Amino acid sequence: MNQDNKDKFEKVDRLLKTSIFFLAIATLLLVFLIFDPTFSVFERQGENSFAEIDENKIENGIHVKTGLKDAPGLQVVINNCTNCHSAKLVIQNRMNEERWNATIRWMQKTQNLWELGENQKIIVDYLTVNYPVEEKGRRAPLSEVEWYELEQ
Ligand code: HEC
Structure with a gap:
């Protein structure tokens, strides 16, 4: 191999290695996107986390x-x-x-x-x-009771 060819070979070799490198990164990114499309892994557990909102939640x-x-x-x-x-x-x-x-x-x-x-x-x-004290000590007497005769 003469010097010229050697240089060319090295150029192609470098190009190939660089391509493989970026292809690998792209593949990794793609796999990550498939498993975690919202990038939830990187969400911070800070002020906006759900736990914090629940802490102060008022309902009815x-x-x-x-x-x-x-x-x-x-x-x-x-x-x-x-x-x-x-x-x-x-x-x-x-x-x-x-x-x-x-x-x-x-x-x-x-x-x-x-x-x-x-x-x-x-x-x-x-x-x-x-939470006031309930004044009624006992249950109020029943009203509107329909009485009926016991049959023998
Ligand atoms: C430092 C800890 C502590 C704090 C803070 C605390 N308590 Fe208590 N409280 C206790 C313990 C211990 C008991 C007994 C629990 C048991 O009997 O299982 C108790 C029991 C009670 C009881 C039941 C009493 C009874 O006669 O059965 C009530 C009502 C109560 N606490 C209300 C409150 C209120 C209102 C506050 C806020 C001012 C408060 N507690 C803050 C420790 C605490």
Whole structure:
């Protein structure tokens, strides 16, 4: 092989290698596109992730994640009252202001609940307004009952 042919050969060789290189990249990209057309692998788990949206989702006036009613003070209640136990435990208990303050004092004394400061009033207001004590101690008497004679 003379020098001229050798140069040509090297040129073609380089061209071929470069082509194969790009073809390989294109193939990889194509395979990736087939398996993940939306490039979801690269989506950031940041502010726009679904988990974050669910966290604050309100549906029909109910904060979906905790089941608490959407009303003034909701966020303070979420921040202070759903860390140790489910919000269900809070919702289940219908108390007046005095008993809520006593329950909070009890948790502070025995369950390591922190000082709530001025948030305590916001929380107790939220609870007494949205989950008032039901005054009826017993079920109301039945009305419009159709009585019938027992037959022997
Ligand atoms: C530091 C942890 C902690 C935080 C924060 C907390 N609690 Fe509790 N709470 C407890 C524990 C522990 C219990 C007992 C759970 C049990 O009996 O299973 C409890 C029980 C309760 C009960 C049931 C009491 C009873 O007599 O059965 C209610 C109601 C309650 N918490 C409401 C709240 C409210 C409202 C807040 C927000 C101010 C709150 N909790 C915040 C720890 C906490």
